Amino acid sequence: MSPDSPVVGPARASGRTGRLALGAVVTAIYVFLLAPVAIIVFSSFNPTEANTFPPTGFSLRWYAKFFESAGFVNAFRFSLWLAIVAAVVATAIGFLTAYGLVRAGRRGQGVVQSLAMLPMMVPHLLISISLLLALLVVPVPDLAALVIGHVVICLPFAIACIVASLEGIDAQLELAALTLGASRLRALWEVVIPLVAPGLLSALLFTFMVSFGDVYIALFLSGPGRTTLPIEIFAYMQWESTPVVAAITSMQILLIIALGLVIERLVGLRKIMRV
Amino acid sequence: MEASGRYGRLLLTPIAVIYLVALVAPISFFLVMSVFRYSALDLWIPTVTGENFARLLGESYHRAIIARTLKIALLTSVGCLALGYPLAWYLARTTSAWRGVLMFLVIAPLMTGVIVRTYGWIVLLGSEGTVNSVLRGLGLIDRPLKILHTEAAVLIALVHILLPYMVFPLFAALAGQDPDLERAAHTLGAGRARTFLEVTLPLSRPGILMGSALVFTLTAGAVVTPALMGGKDVQMLGQTIYELTMSTLNWPLASAVAFLLVLCQLTILLVYFRVGRRRVA
């Protein structure tokens, strides 16, 4: 995994050692970043109960334990459903917002875009508690509050993805469609949507991942029959600590990798990074 | 285009509504509660009182938690910056074909969720964990080191979990720089270190500020990681809020803690951006 291409810079004698040093540092940081994750995957195959690494053998018993446990499986299904709903809603609203931001002229676009990122600057803990409080005051079904909470924290990601995609689309394309006789809606459908589709898809996938992995919103807003997988794991981990957690998280990691590769194929992560 | 002014406002309505109703209003309401009186029966009585803040700032127990939270938040920011900057710089400047993959490797851990990664550190740092096993195997220690349930453990885990949040804004700032700037500096005689200090670093300041602010926010509001890595020995404000809300049911006090948290955050943000704006015109 060691990067082998030269970093852009002047060709000097000190350049070589500088580059090697940087390469070493960067590699070390990557090891730091990924080691825990790798360890989880390996220890999920541990035949014994202890959280040791390297694993003493190979066993799939913890994976089996996951599928046997009704609590975990139900939580998994609920998380899945919740993530899909949150992703779709956040992407839809995110599209409207992004389109409004990018196409509605230069006045205050920067400010409005920063405001759209608001949930990222507020501790999710605070968002969650506040929604819980709101539930006591306003008669809204608990499930709705959970969905709304997830939509709120997902929106900044959706908007970032879609804005990145929209900005790459020539504004004159819609004008051209209009002069050729298309209505605004038709122009949107024929020209904008096909071109922003990768952005929409990556928004869906990103928001899915954010919702699926969320802990804080669900911490206060889940309840009996409405537990997400991370909360289920968290609760489990307070009392026991067996590799079944490792098994679950390994499967989650696999899911993430798969989804991430799809995003990279579609849009290229570089574009989204320009938040 | 012409009519976009009208359309623009219409398109931004859904998000404005959601943010107002589900974000701004509830949070404001919650924060207001910090001046209400606690009641074991009604959860809160709407009479204005300063007793919650008095408790927070008066009792040494709470003061210690506040101090610890601030300390860890700042240290985490620094740690993330120290590790994140080289990473972001490398990603922004490299021409390797692996760039996309390398960037994905930075986000991927982020997307697995807090629990997953915290668990990984438990496995690593636990008394039966990897680090201890290795040290014992090498014969360097007899009994397992107590790494978990210390501030250090919380710090390490937090730096690890929040590192991507520092890398993104830094990357954006560094990647957005015109490469000709560095080349111009070189042709004018500046060495690599000089160029970095005088050109690259100052221009990446917005990225540093954004990343630090983000990391600080996330650390201050953390519950899961401190709880799992630090347990009862390392209490931070996030856990305090959680306990006050769910166990003790003292919502006004919880609100006061949250208020303090937000205040600290805003102050840090203000300091950061004031410092930032003065230098980079």
Added chain:
Amino acid sequence: MAKTILELQGVVKRYGATLGVGPVDVDVREGEFLTLLGPSGCGKTTTLHIVAGLLSPDEGRVMLGARDITRLDPQHRDMGVVFQNYALFPHKTVLDNVAFGLRMRGTPRAEIGGRVRRMLDLVGLPGVEARLPGQLSGGQRQRVALARALVIEPTVLLLDEPLSNLDAVLRKRMRLDLRELQQRLGIATIFVTHDQDEAFEMSDRVVLLNGGRVEQVGTPEELYDDPATRFAAEFIGETNLIEGVVAATTGATIAVDTVAGGRYDAFAPGRSLRSGDPVYVMIRPERIDLVSERPSGAVALPATVVKRVFAGDIVTFELRTDHGLLLHCSKPSLAEYRALAPGAAVWAIVRDCRALPRDGAAGA
């Protein structure tokens, strides 16, 4: 007199407190190639967008024949627009791009294919239907954009600097092709450019704009020979401008006394000037004859050659007259002119000149 297809009446567009363009009163005639010419920021693209319906004017009307289309949205205006960057739909093939307008109009599917192919032949791009815009060269994309705008048989064709992004050689060729195509189809066209050569080569008439205002409207000859203002004289071709004051007016001729000394007999067609009016005497560089010996009869100025530049087909000179006036002169690249070196003494004969109004008090 040809029929007027399109008319702008008193059109004004403001951006906040700044004037975008206006008031503009221009008519476009049947089959005409009209160019909006001017430096960047002069309002030519704004005007075009108003005609297309992409912008609404703050004042004035846009008339298509007898219809007032000022508030009509672009969807219904039946105009073909070619944008500066072509705006080809990157995700659609050339065929789908060109067919787009036909589809919007509900043209039967069976008909579309044939019409698209015929149009592509017409613009010189047979056989590219299945390709995507990304696979075409700049020149090819330009032609596709043109085909797309023309296939719908619009009443007016609008072109927003369509040749700016082409390299010089291609650009020259496209000018001819475009003009030929337009004449063949006989479609009224409005063309926007900042390139004066281009405007002259292609247009029937030119509207010269500056800072949002219309400086002059006329044929290329009219603009060149009789510019109405100082800006027009300087923007179009090279010129000499000499400050002076009207001494007398006799019929068509205006006698002007210049500050540098010397009296010129100038023309000022279409302008009413009276004694005492401050004016410029405008002399085009090729309207100055150069001889080595003092001519008999004609009014001649003794001068010295200061600079000489050989530009291939012409030779340009900078001359200083004996009473200190600096003149630019250009002559065909013939032996007798090539022989004049800096320092040579010549006699300059002004063949004809114009008098242009000059603003403000007489100054040095």
